[in-house]
Amino acid sequence: MYHDRPTLSAPSSSGPVPPLLLEVHQLLNEVLPLPTQVEFRFDPATAAMIRVEFIRRRGPGLVWYxxxxxxxxxxxxxxxxxxxxxxxxxxxxxxSSWLVLESEGEEEVFEVPTEPLARWIDATYLVVSAEGEMDGLDWDLFLREVFHDV
Structure with a gap:
């Protein structure tokens, strides 16, 4: 499959783990990967979930949790x-790893570089351990944010 050096960027952030901006490859077919910018964002208040935004060239990005x-x-x-x-x-x-997203019968496949994402995820576990993910989670606020009611 198509492999190239990933674009890795960590913009400044007031949070303990800055967002991770990666270039991934959306696989349109076996020979045509489409470079796509993806931002991974970690919030210690909702440590179990990562906000992942697929940035479009035009229009708003597509967000998955x-x-x-x-x-x-x-x-x-x-x-x-x-x-x-x-x-x-x-x-x-x-x-790299395959990331497959399915929604309403449509399936998208992305090739994600492993090393930068692994380093970034490891940094999130230094802030909030796996065991502490649910401590103090405000479920009502979390669900409102996920469903964009805030």
Missing amino acids: MGRELLHKGLTSMSGSADVQMWPTFPGDHP
Whole structure:
């Protein structure tokens, strides 16, 4: 599959872990990968979920909320089910993982560079451990934010 050096950027942020901006490849077919900018954003108040925005060239981005554990496990093994799945590609010079998103019968496949995402996710676990993800979570606020009612 198509491999190239990923674009990695960590814009400044007031939070403990700055957002991660990655160039991933949306697989339109076997020979035509489409470079796509994706921003991963971590909020310690909702540590179990990662906000993932697929940035479009025109118009608003597309936002998905994905489990931090799903993304972490998907870097090394099969992870997720139903709408969001992730697993590693074949080993090579530039390790990556497949990220598959499904919505309303449509499926999109992305190739995500493993190393920068793994470093970023590891940094989030230094801020909030897996065991502490649900401590103090305001479920009402979280669900309003997910469903854009705030």
